Amino acid sequence: MSLRDYLLTSHPAFFREAENRWYDVPDPNKAAKKKLKILHLEAVRAGFKxxxxxxxxxxxxxxxxxxxxxxxxxxxxxxxxxxxxxxRMGDE
Structure with missing residues (x-):
């Protein structure tokens, strides 16, 4: 069950409230192919560490x-x- 289906069935008030609003929900399948544009060096360092x-x-x-x-x-x-x-990935 997708998150959308879960919210629709368990929280119908959520969808009534958001019905006439526009939300930009990123598609993870499309985003996986793109290069990252906005980066912060400290954040990338912390993530790598x-x-x-x-x-x-x-x-x-x-x-x-x-x-x-x-x-x-x-x-x-x-x-x-x-x-x-x-x-190390090559060694495994």
């Missing part, structure tokens, strides 16, 4: 592929985490 500590190397590689190369290359720590994650 956290996923590195959790040994979630696939997430680091997936996010790095969505980041423009020139952004990734500006920070040596991001490059290090990406290179190490890609290497």
């Amino acid at each position: 956290k996923t590195w500590q959790e040994r979630d190397y696939a997430t680091i590689v997936a996010v790095a592929e969505k980041i423009r190369d020139n952004f990734l290359e500006k920070d040596p720590k991001l490059v290090m985490w990406y290179d190490q994650a890609a290497t």
